[in-house]
Amino acid sequence: MKLQQGETSMDLDFQSPQPGISVCQLSEGIKLFTNQTTSKTSLQIPMEIVEVIDGPKENMGLRLTHFIPIETEFGERQLNNLLTMTGLIQQFSERFSGDIEPTDEKFITTLSMKLPGKLLKVKHDTRKDNQDKERANIRKVEQYGPKTKPTPTANNNAPEDW
DSSP states (O other), X not given: OOOOOOOSOOOOOOOXXXXXXXXXXXXXXXXXXXXXXXXXXXXXXEEEEEEEEESOGGGTTOEEEEEEXXXXXXXXXXXXXXXXXXXXXXXXXXXXXXXXXXXXXXXXHHHHHHSTTOEEEEEEEEEEOTTSOEEEEEEEEXXXXXXXXXXXXXXXXXXXXX
């Protein structure tokens, strides 16, 4: 690549999925996110549509991101539900017994290793953001299938007996 003067702005044209119900696979890149305006911390969970149940087939392969406000009671319920839906609640309960801090580095690292590859059924629609761009809005999340197994491409390096 040859380095040369570029433009001073660019529209990346990130495509949001249209309303529907999809099977989403949790992706790598799970991390803490701090809103610069409000200083609130959320768990950022990226996912990709791997099956369209209801909605346009063009949604296949598109990405969504769910933010869980983990320092709130509402966020703690969401996180417990997410671990239950993915079949990880027992392992996490054994590993992190007692009252844990949801922003604990070990806890977040373990989440980022164990959640990618898990599948969820997601109902999503669209909304306009502050810049009037259309964004995906997750309305409902459900367990998908009796057991979800990571795909071979998922980062699942945590020891099985942890």
